[in-house]
Amino acid sequence: MGDCAAPFFFSLREAVERTAADGVLVLTPTETHVELVSRALALGCHVLVEKPFVPTVSEGRELVRVAEARGLVLMVNQNFRYFPAAQRAADIVRGRELGEVAAVSIAFRRILSYESDAKAHWHRTLRQPLIADLAIHHFDLIRMVLGSEPVSVYCTAPRLSWSTFRDPGTAAAILVFESGATVTWTGSWEARAETTFSGEWHMQYQHGDVIWACRSDRDVTLDGDRLAVVDGLGAMRAETLPRDQVFGRVAVLEAFATAISNGRQAWFFPSGRDNLGSIALMEAAIRSYQTGRVVDVRAELDREGEKGVSLSNKHGYRV
Secondary structure, rough: OOHOOOOHHHHHHHHHHOOOOOEEEOOOOOOHHHHHHHHHHHOOOEEEEOOOOOOOOOHHHHHHHHHHHOOOEEEEEHHHHHHHHHHHHHHHOOOOOOOOOOEEEEEOOOEOOOOOOHHHHHHHHHOOHHHHHHHHHHHHHHHHHOOOOEEEEEOOOOOOOOOOOOOOEEEEEEEEOOOOOHHHHHEOOOOOOOOOOOEEEEEEEOOOOOEOOOOOOOOOOOOOOOOEEOOOOOOOEEEOOOOOOOOOHHHHHHHHHHHHOOOOOOOOOOOOHHHHHHHHHHHHHHHHHHOOOOHHHHHHHHOOOOOOOOOOOOOOOOO
16 A cells, blocks of 8 residues: 555544644544544544434533534535525525515435445335435525425324335435515435435425525536526526635535634534534424424524434445
């Protein structure tokens, strides 16, 4: 291997001290995030952590408190925020270009191809492979695009007799937001008419509609990025989205470095504090399908010290 060999350390402390690192990337399974982020912050390092940020809001709130007290950047890898279509959709809402948002419909459908039987087994035995592993991206995008926080959620996830997933691989939810907008979301790892990973979005406004999608596969291209506006007369106009900018995970890393170097953060920067709202919605959706009830999302944010829904097992959650 020679000079190409990567250095190996026996502890995070040793790695930080020997490399004089400013920041730490935590890309491990979700159940390890609290401990590793805590260690990194204690060592005075800025942290970029994989989604889901933490299993519960209460755990995330403590990490946010520590980071803010130490003046450290705590960022969550919600890379779907860093695509032109998603940012343009949010700008239309922020600028009230079509008036108020009335309703949003999101449909996600995929079947993953697996490199091996072991990889297939890993994904099918994850805890919450749909809601925690993928829908957390959609829930986070909804909050970003609408610029509003969820009030309540009702989620149903029927156990299909032919499903090969241990936890639900197909689910649907209705979300109500403080702005008054209602969002219907459907998702499935078991459907064959595939969408992009962002899902297909249809946003109904006072004076028109917006249809968009982003992130086709693994942050490699912008081929999946598209957005069209339907005006009040029903005429559709496809918008030209920027193609000369970094996006996805590369943009996340750039934003992380920028926040460390000069403190600058874009309005859509997925900080640990902001991400608590996405974790609360994820927890509430899981609690809703488990209980069969409408769940108050704001109550999830107030569950100080109470054990949240279980996401921990020996597997990771990365997609």
